[in-house]
Amino acid sequence: MPIANNTMRTTQILEIRNESPTVKTFVFTDRLCSKAKPGQFLMLWIPGIDEIPLSIMDTSNGIVSVSVKAVGDATRYMHTMQTGAIIGIRGPFGNSFTETRGRALLVGGGTGTAPLLFLAKQLSTKTDRLTFVEGAKTKEELLFLKQIGKICEYKNTITTTEDGTAGLQCLVTKPLSDVLDREHFDMIYTCGPEVMVKKIFEMTDKRKLPIEASLERLMRCGIGLCGSCVIGKYRVCRDGPVFTGAQLREIKNELGTSKIGIDGSKVPI
Numbered sequence: 001m002p003i004a005n006n007t008m009r010t011t012q013i014l015e016i017r018n019e020s021p022t023v024k025t026f027v028f029t030d031r032l033c034s035k036a037k038p039g040q041f042l043m044l045w046i047p048g049i050d051e052i053p054l055s056i057m058d059t060s061n062g063i064v065s066v067s068v069k070a071v072g073d074a075t076r077y078m079h080t081m082q083t084g085a086i087i088g089i090r091g092p093f094g095n096s097f098t099e100t101r102g103r104a105l106l107v108g109g110g111t112g113t114a115p116l117l118f119l120a121k122q123l124s125t126k127t128d129r130l131t132f133v134e135g136a137k138t139k140e141e142l143l144f145l146k147q148i149g150k151i152c153e154y155k156n157t158i159t160t161t162e163d164g165t166a167g168l169q170c171l172v173t174k175p176l177s178d179v180l181d182r183e184h185f186d187m188i189y190t191c192g193p194e195v196m197v198k199k200i201f202e203m204t205d206k207r208k209l210p211i212e213a214s215l216e217r218l219m220r221c222g223i224g225l226c227g228s229c230v231i232g233k234y235r236v237c238r239d240g241p242v243f244t245g246a247q248l249r250e251i252k253n254e255l256g257t258s259k260i261g262i263d264g265s266k267v268p269i
């Protein structure tokens with residue numbers, strides 16, 4: 001009998017790579033998730049600790065990679081794990097970014113860059129041109145610059161840092177107005193902190209440009225049952241995590257403003 005996406009599979013960590021002082025990439029085998037599309041996520045169980053949602057960052061021949069930022073109990077614990085450690089996997093879950101054949105602009109912030117790198121790899125053979133804009137707090141936190149530079153060509157890559165240690169000293173949204181006014185794009189893809197996503201949605205909405213944004217919410221079940229990932233009429237795990245401009249317009253009052261907290265109440269972002 002085929003295994004359902006929601007069935008927990010255990011696997012071993014094969015490889016761990018340091019990407020930045022706070023981000024590590026974990027590589028493992030999982031047949032189902034290795035068939036995932038860019039934008040989809042998995043639930044990763046750390047025995048005795050927690051189960052957390054993570055975007056799939058890369059796949060090939062049964063191998064899956066996720067990049068994890070140490071922010072709290074589960075992710076900090078993951079950063080102490082070694083190769084050979086056992087983890088549990090459910091998924092892949094959620095929808096994926098749609099493929100565009102024209103010109104695409106990708107805007108990533110923090111670990112939101114991970115699913116966009118996966119997308120960029122897949123689009124690179126299909127689109128006319130890819131432009132990547134990545135922002136981080138400092139130079140050390142700019143993720144996957146070499147890979148992005150290779151795929152999108154360095155001339156089509158813009159980086160920003162808040163402290164000015166690399167690229168332009170500003171938020172990632174600052175150079176975007178110019179880029180959006182100067183060039184034509186058939187699709188804008190974004191993933192990152194929700195306040196950033198909201199700003200980018202507003203910029204594209206004003207210019208009537210197509211956008212797809214991947215959202216993050218607290219998740220427990222990952223399959224549309226528990227309600228912890230609700231935003232407006234949507235459940236991010238089931239209806240997303242990728243949302244179109246029309247859907248973002250429907251939830252614009254909650255986007256970047258409030259979310260369901262760990263105790264089930266609405267909390268400000």
Ligand SMILES: Cc1cc2nc3c(=O)[nH]c(=O)nc-3n(C[C@H](O)[C@H](O)[C@H](O)COP(=O)(O)OP(=O)(O)OC[C@H]3O[C@@H](n4cnc5c(N)ncnc54)[C@H](O)[C@@H]3O)c2cc1C
Nearest residue numbers: 041052053054055067068069072073074075111216217218
């Ligand atoms: C669809 C999806 C894809 C994701 N992909 C990635 C990824 O590729 N890499 C990655 O590092 N993280 C990703 N996240 C976020 C990741 O799931 C959280 O950072 C993780 O659950 C935090 O667990 P923790 O126990 O370490 O932190 P906690 O102790 O639970 O929380 C620590 C801090 O992180 C915040 N936090 C907790 N959960 C989330 C969440 N879901 N989104 C945003 N902030 C959160 C809390 O508000 C708190 O401030 C993704 C989340 C979703 C929903």
Ligand code: FES
Nearest residue numbers: 220222226227237
């Ligand atoms: S995580 Fe349970 S409904 Fe989305």
